[in-house]
Amino acid sequence: MSDTDTVPNAAPSGQRPADKAPARSFLNQLELDLRLLGMVGAFIIVCVVFNVLTDGRFLTPRNIFNLSIQTVSVAIMATGMVFIIVTRHIDLSVGALLATASAVMAMMQTRWLPDMMGLPLGHAALPWLSILAGLITGAVIGAFQGWLVGYLTIPAFIVTLGGLLIWRNVGWYITSGQTIGPLDETFQAFGGINGTLGAQWSWIAGLLAAVVAVLALWSARRNKIGHGFRVKPIWAEAVVMAIIVGAILGFVAILNAYEIPSRVLARDFAARGAEMPEGFTASYGIPYSVLLLIAVAVVMTVIARKTRLGRYIFATGGNPDAAELSGINTRLLTVKVFAIMGTLVAISAVVASARLTNHSNDIGTLDELRVIAAAVIGGTALSGGIGTIYGAILGALIMQSLQSGMAMVGVDAPLQNMVVGTVLVAAVLIDIIYRRRVGGK
Amino acid sequence: MDKQSDPRASGAPDPRASGATPLVELKDIRIAFGGVQAVDGVSLDLYPGEVVGLLGHNGAGKSTLIKILSGAYKADSGEIWINGEKASIHSPRDARRYNIETIYQTLALADNLDAASNLFLGREIVTRMGFVDDAKQEAETRKIMARLNPNFRKLSEPVSALSGGQRQSVAIARAVYFNARILIMDEPTAALGVHETAMVADLIKELKAQGLGIFLISHDTREMMELCDRVSVMKNGQLVGTERVEDVTEDDILSMIIMGKNPKRDAA
Numbered sequence: 001m002s003d004t005d006t007v008p009n010a011a012p013s014g015q016r017p018a019d020k021a022p023a024r025s026f027l028n029q030l031e032l033d034l035r036l037l038g039m040v041g042a043f044i045i046v047c048v049v050f051n052v053l054t055d056g057r058f059l060t061p062r063n064i065f066n067l068s069i070q071t072v073s074v075a076i077m078a079t080g081m082v083f084i085i086v087t088r089h090i091d092l093s094v095g096a097l098l099a100t101a102s103a104v105m106a107m108m109q110t111r112w113l114p115d116m117m118g119l120p121l122g123h124a125a126l127p128w129l130s131i132l133a134g135l136i137t138g139a140v141i142g143a144f145q146g147w148l149v150g151y152l153t154i155p156a157f158i159v160t161l162g163g164l165l166i167w168r169n170v171g172w173y174i175t176s177g178q179t180i181g182p183l184d185e186t187f188q189a190f191g192g193i194n195g196t197l198g199a200q201w202s203w204i205a206g207l208l209a210a211v212v213a214v215l216a217l218w219s220a221r222r223n224k225i226g227h228g229f230r231v232k233p234i235w236a237e238a239v240v241m242a243i244i245v246g247a248i249l250g251f252v253a254i255l256n257a258y259e260i261p262s263r264v265l266a267r268d269f270a271a272r273g274a275e276m277p278e279g280f281t282a283s284y285g286i287p288y289s290v291l292l293l294i295a296v297a298v299v300m301t302v303i304a305r306k307t308r309l310g311r312y313i314f315a316t317g318g319n320p321d322a323a324e325l326s327g328i329n330t331r332l333l334t335v336k337v338f339a340i341m342g343t344l345v346a347i348s349a350v351v352a353s354a355r356l357t358n359h360s361n362d363i364g365t366l367d368e369l370r371v372i373a374a375a376v377i378g379g380t381a382l383s384g385g386i387g388t389i390y391g392a393i394l395g396a397l398i399m400q401s402l403q404s405g406m407a408m409v410g411v412d413a414p415l416q417n418m419v420v421g422t423v424l425v426a427a428v429l430i431d432i433i434y435r436r437r438v439g440g441k
Numbered sequence: 442m443d444k445q446s447d448p449r450a451s452g453a454p455d456p457r458a459s460g461a462t463p464l465v466e467l468k469d470i471r472i473a474f475g476g477v478q479a480v481d482g483v484s485l486d487l488y489p490g491e492v493v494g495l496l497g498h499n500g501a502g503k504s505t506l507i508k509i510l511s512g513a514y515k516a517d518s519g520e521i522w523i524n525g526e527k528a529s530i531h532s533p534r535d536a537r538r539y540n541i542e543t544i545y546q547t548l549a550l551a552d553n554l555d556a557a558s559n560l561f562l563g564r565e566i567v568t569r570m571g572f573v574d575d576a577k578q579e580a581e582t583r584k585i586m587a588r589l590n591p592n593f594r595k596l597s598e599p600v601s602a603l604s605g606g607q608r609q610s611v612a613i614a615r616a617v618y619f620n621a622r623i624l625i626m627d628e629p630t631a632a633l634g635v636h637e638t639a640m641v642a643d644l645i646k647e648l649k650a651q652g653l654g655i656f657l658i659s660h661d662t663r664e665m666m667e668l669c670d671r672v673s674v675m676k677n678g679q680l681v682g683t684e685r686v687e688d689v690t691e692d693d694i695l696s697m698i699i700m701g702k703n704p705k706r707d708a709a
């Protein structure tokens with residue numbers, strides 16, 4: 001934005017003559033974030049290239065569905081990692097903490113609650129009590145690590161490097177190194193394929209989301225006008241709304257196009273003692289895990305942009321001394337940020353173990369690297385103070401697409417990792433160059 | 442802003458003579474960093490409607506002293522009294538509670554946030570739902586900036602994109618927005634142009650007339666003679682002396698700064 005920021009009060013409320021308007025390009029008028037456009041562009045290129053290389057197998061509803069559910073776990077954690085990195089810390093323990101949270105939840109629902117509290121397997125309360133225990137575990141361990149960092153001033157790198165070794169093996173001790181499963185059926189619904197909305201509810205959810213998005217944009221515009229700030233032209237607003245609504249409904253349409261195989265349907269009908277009608281079809285629709293990710297993304301974005309907590313997180317990352325002098329308790333803030341990270345790790349643990357339908361000891365291995373890479377590819381600056389939630393989610397999606405795409409093309413696993421590593425370094429380089437061009441930090 | 446103006450604000454020859462309670466009393470303040478005794482037994486006072494200037498060479502301990510008052514540092518020993526009562530200031534938040542506002546020499550801005558977010562940092566305006574009301578904050582920022590630096594337009598850019606003077610304007614706006622009773626200004630005009638400096642001088646006079654007490658730090662002796670009622674000179678962490686500006690010349694002050702003593706007093 002330049003010095004065209006203020007509208008002269010005398011400006012007529014009607015149409016301004018086009019030739020008087022400052023020369024602003026089409027994209028400028030839309031006021032879309034350039035960084036976001038860049039990332040979306042990169043993502044589209046990745047998709048198109050793999051689609052060509054796989055003869056159209058990459059962009060099938062089935063693969064897009066799988067891509068979505070594979071991305072969720074890392075993406076949820078990446079949103080928390082944004083806050084961590086923005087406050088100039090790092091969390092290397094997320095993969096290990098995921099294993100501990102997963103172990104606690106698996107043991108709760110298969111051993112502890114049934115054996116100690118006498119709840120029979122399959123009891124309706126089992127999955128929820130387990131998830132609650134997992135969330136508490138994640139939040140408490142996260143807060144503890146945050147306390148070590150914030151109050152005892154041990155560098156986060158060291159605290160969480162220690163955590164990386166500790167929590168994976170705490171998970172091991174909790175389960176005595178065994179794989180625990182199968183997990184509760186309701187619990188498994190958070191994993192992806194075993195829990196979806198179906199076509200009809202997916203459309204309802206999609207339409208609802210579209211309405212909410214449009215209303216949010218509209219009320220933001222009204223608010224700006226109310227304070228006499230300049231707003232983008234109404235047609236630009238409409239274009240942005242159309243893009244968003246199109247993206248939401250398009251995504252729903254694609255997921256709805258992925259139909260449940262008829263043998264699976266037949267089995268379901270058989271289980272209910274019914275005969276499957278000839279030609280019956282049904283779609284998976286939006287997986288619950290994706291809804292969970294969207295909910296997390298919305299909540300985290302609101303925290304980042306609209307709450308004091310978020311403002312303090314970014315202020316502290318930008319200038320810790322200034323934050324302190326402004327009366328912000330930066331130590332407590334560190335505890336909160338790590339507690340949020342721990343809670344999100346536990347949510348990811350639900351999704352990850354539900355997707356595998358059991359808890360295994362190596363769950364979440366190397367996730368810390370994927371999560372950090374997703375946040376960084378998504379534009380989070382390691383120097384602190386800069387990062388977005390949507391960027392981290394896009395980063396996770398780009399990484400997952402690369403990995404799945406290469407697997408489909410038949411690239412060897414070692415080479416896959418080399419490519420992902422290169423992309424990480426290149427993404428940061430591009431970001432540095434971009435920031436130098438745009439100016440500022 | 443504190444609209445009730447103080448009868449002693451201007452014209453009164455010496456507020457201390459009237460037996461009023463000082464707004465601030467710093468008593469025998471000491472602080473050391475490692476081996477460096479940065480502030481060494483300094484006592485100062487400040488009355489409502491008064492501007493007290495703090496002068497001294499680089500590293501004399503001026504910033505350190507006022508940071509103790511603003512809660513950024515904790516004194517090793519000594520006491521702070523506000524309005525005749527002993528105050529306990531352990532953090533910047535405590536200082537704000539005593540209506541002490543500070544413009545730090547380093548400005549203390551979060552570079553990644555815009556002017557409005559910096560102005561309201563730690564004291565955000567929130568909506569009924571408890572969310573930060575960015576639009577309201579921006580509107581308020583616009584109002585106050587119009588008084589301080591009318592050319593200021595870059596309201597929605599991170600302050601890292603601002604010039605030194607514009608950044609300083611943001612820091613000044615933050616200090617004067619919140620009904621300060623005690624204002625600390627550590628080299629507030631260091632980066633400002635002639636016009637903006639004049640506007641800050643006017644602002645200081647206006648605030649003084651409203652009854653605020655102001656500690657002003659500057660290296661510009663002439664500016665200090667014009668704006669201050671009294672000046673205190675520090676050297677190597679110690680207080681050389683405090684003089685009413687009409688009792689001294691610029692040269693006297695310079696020799697206090699350089700030689701650490703007032704030639705007139707010594708002669709007397």
Ligand SMILES: Nc1ncnc2c1ncn2[C@@H]1O[C@H](COP(=O)(O)OP(=O)(O)OP(=O)(O)O)[C@@H](O)[C@H]1O
Pocket residue numbers: 474477479497498499500501502503504505506546
């Ligand atoms: N945080 C700190 N840690 C260690 N030493 C410090 C610290 N802050 C100040 N000092 C030391 O205390 C002394 C006084 O510094 P101070 O910043 O108060 O000087 P000043 O009078 O404000 O100087 P200037 O005119 O350059 O701003 C200096 O010797 C400085 O090196």
Ligand SMILES: [Mg+2]
Pocket residue numbers: 503504505546627
């Ligand atoms: Mg100083």
